[in-house]
Amino acid sequence: MANFLNFKTIIEQDEDGIFVASCAAIPGCHSQGNTYEEAVMHIKEAIRLCLEVAKNDIQYKNSIDFRQEKTNRFIGISDIIIPKPSFVV
Secondary structure, eight states: OTTOOOOOOEEEEOTTSOEEEEOTTSTTOEEEESSHHHHHHHHHHHHHHHHHHHHHOHHHHHHSOOOOOSSOOOOOOOOOOOOOOTTOO
């Protein structure tokens, strides 16, 4: 896998049904799509474009987390349900 970079992305669906993708390792790297698949395609393109900018902008390049460590794994997101406090309307 030496010829590839692995960037974790987060994809959420907003209140309008649009899928919003973010790559936390690359500042300002966000995209969206009408479907999950479209959002994945668009975030891949956004990552490529950000890396193209980084090629000529050393300060931006230095702000990107290129570490390929396998120590951190995204496990998932859970809804945590608790009783609503009385002061919350």
